[in-house]
Amino acid sequence: MVDSWRQSEAVQTAYAEGVEGYLSGFATALSAQTARNGRPLTEQEARDRAVRMLSELVGAMVLARAVRHADTALSDTFLHTCRTRLAQEAAHPGVSHP
Numbered sequence: 001m002v003d004s005w006r007q008s009e010a011v012q013t014a015y016a017e018g019v020e021g022y023l024s025g026f027a028t029a030l031s032a033q034t035a036r037n038g039r040p041l042t043e044q045e046a047r048d049r050a051v052r053m054l055s056e057l058v059g060a061m062v063l064a065r066a067v068r069h070a071d072t073a074l075s076d077t078f079l080h081t082c083r084t085r086l087a088q089e090a091a092h093p094g095v096s097h098p
Contacts, residue, residue: 019054026050029090037092053089056082 004015027046034041041049060082064075 022054023047023050026053033090049089053086057086 004012007015027043027050030049031041031043031046034046060078064078067078068075
């Protein structure tokens, strides 16, 4: 992932398609959940939230892996904090979560 920018256009295209798949799935799930809660999102709002969620998830994984051997507790904190926040967002997507 980190070095995908060094890869061929074909590899980058496949990577972008995979990322779009995640974003689409997240946005669809968020839209369905907020509609059930009576607070539907626009397509753009769902997409923006999906981008934020995927970015948080990937960032937490990258940081956790980067410090894993030097500071296991910090690594676990990145993962636990991100997991908790994203689970809250998934369960209650229309509510602000700190």
